[in-house]
């Protein structure tokens with residue numbers, strides 16, 4: 001491990017021990033709230049509508065900026081389009097030139113621009129009025145979450161901080177006492193401030209209206225109390241009009257905190273005064289704006305380049321709800337102080353940081369995205385966040401400087417990457433080749449790989465953590481077994497036939513689960529042959545080796561297409577390989593090829609479910625007789641909506657199935673092997689293992705997991721081994 005790697009591993013360990021427990025409680029609370037709140041609406045319809053609105057707004061961005069300029073100026077305000085952070089800060093310094101004090105509501109864009117630092121350097125007193133931001137200002141810390149900047153801090157920590165800083169007459173202890181103190185303190189600041197600065201969740205171009213979505217009401221106080229109001233917003237916050245606001249508002253609070261709607265939704269068309277009702281007055285509410293000043297600062301700071309960048313453009317659709325963070329198992333355990341860059345945190349932070357700060361900032365934390373894909377269905381605007389992370393990872397790989405060692409191995413490796421990329425990543429990306437070699441030379445390869453000197457070399461050279469057990473390669477692969485055997489279809493079912501895809505793990509490490517799949521399908525009357533290709537490209541894809549993944553996708557297409565053309569269905573034992581075909585090949589292959597492969601490919605239990613639903617008799621399969629199981633579905637399988645099929649099949653065969661809710665096992669392919677991330681992987685895995693233990697009752701349940709990684713992690717952490725569900729169905733069991 002390099003010194004740099006050590007510091008990363010140490011930082012993760014420190015955060016796991018310090019901020020981790022509070023972050024986990026809060027992130028999981030938001031995440032559970034999101035599931036419940038989204039269950040009340042037609043989420044798919046709303047998300048599609050929100051996506052359409054954002055796609056259209058970003059497409060029409062130059063036009064919307066001009067419309068907003070005209071509207072705001074007509075209302076009596078001004079619009080400034082800032083090219084970058086320096087430009088924005090110069091303008092703000094000018095606006096605040098005569099101000100002694102500025103009060104701010106929460107705004108990630110002003111964090112991005114370092115507005116506080118700029119104003120404070122000019123002698124302006126700046127006060128954050130969002131409770132979380134205020135806590136962090138007092139603590140002199142950076143936000144750890146997009147919407148809940150201080151959610152890494154417990155009540156006790158905040159009480160200690162406030163008591164030390166403000167020395168109140170009576171020590172503050174409870175959330176109510178802390179909130180009341182902050183409200184009074186900040187209320188005074190707001191009343192005496194010269195300038196109020198807000199962000200904007202949305203800017204409605206047609207009317208020049210700001211939509212502020214908050215839970216504390218501080219944003220509207222900042223907007224209307226001081227005589228001057230400045231709103232700072234990225235250009236991507238523009239939407240055409242109030243007509244487009246509905247789906248956004250409907251989704252934002254549900255996705256963010258699990259609320260049906262936030263406590264405050266303020267629609268302000270500044271310059272505007274406090275809308276105080278005076279029953280004796282005939283003046284319209286909200287009048288008295290003549291002496292007020294309003295500046296809308298729209299910020300580019302790299303966003304127009306992101307708009308032209310196919311890999312980053314989707315990032316601009318982000319409404320910054322934080323759902324991708326809350327649904328991310330790694331984020332749930334370490335929070336944004338590890339999983340974040342200069343400003344932004346969580347899964348989508350890679351896109352924001354790469355766009356506004358540069359690839360180096362994104363490189364600091366990009367590897368914390370394991371591509372589990374649990375954020376994809378959580379995102380209210382359907383951003384393919386893992387793909388953005390993969391694209392940026394690929395750029396990071398390609399931007400690395402070649403070094404002597406890598407130049408030596410370059411040309412010897414069977415990939416399509418350029419010199420200079422991290423050797424460990426390159427090894428994990430080529431795991432298919434290593435497994436082929438390991439299998440051909442087993443058992444010597446296993447003995448050698450497990451010897452202390454080799455483990456030491458693997459850790460120092462490739463970053464493979466010595467505490468993690470290595471897979472044991474089998475000499476007889478699934479493909480070899482298939483070539484030797486006699487097919488054993490009992491009674492053919494219709495004209496269905498299957499080509500079974502031998503993923504790397506099934507073929508070289510655990511052929512037994514592949515054999516079980518063959519026997520189950522043939523027992524149900526479906527002839528099976530094993531495909532002549534291994535590896536879907538998942539391994540290189542997960543390391544950001546897109547060119548190599550594309551090459552492997554083409555090989556899979558070449559191998560499977562003749563089978564699909566001949567009317568066979570492609571069946572996958574490993575959900576992550578199926579997810580490659582169904583979700584990722586559309587980025588790697590011509591559209592028609594990707595569509596054909598995706599349409600003809602199935603997860604093995606999904607396929608069995610389909611057969612049983614279509615009248616195939618399950619009689620040849622062994623029964624569960626009420627055996628108690630805990631089932632953990634693979635993360636990507638859940639994203640594809642295929643976990644229910646396994647539950648249904650196991651239930652139908654008589655098993656008593658309890659299903660886990662953890663978003664991910666923490667192993668995530670190579671992630672759990674990496675020395676930098678081993679502790680985090682185990683911490684995430686332990687949360688899942690705890691869930692399994694809780695489901696046990698007086699006697700242990702059998703543990704069943706669909707994914708290779710999940711099986712490995714659970715077997716490592718529990719005192720019993722996990723098995724693939726297809727093995728329970730094996731007629732030879």
Ligand code: SF4
Nearest residue numbers: 318319321322324379
């Ligand atoms: S990427 Fe999606 S889920 Fe993540 S913060 Fe943005 S809108 Fe929310």
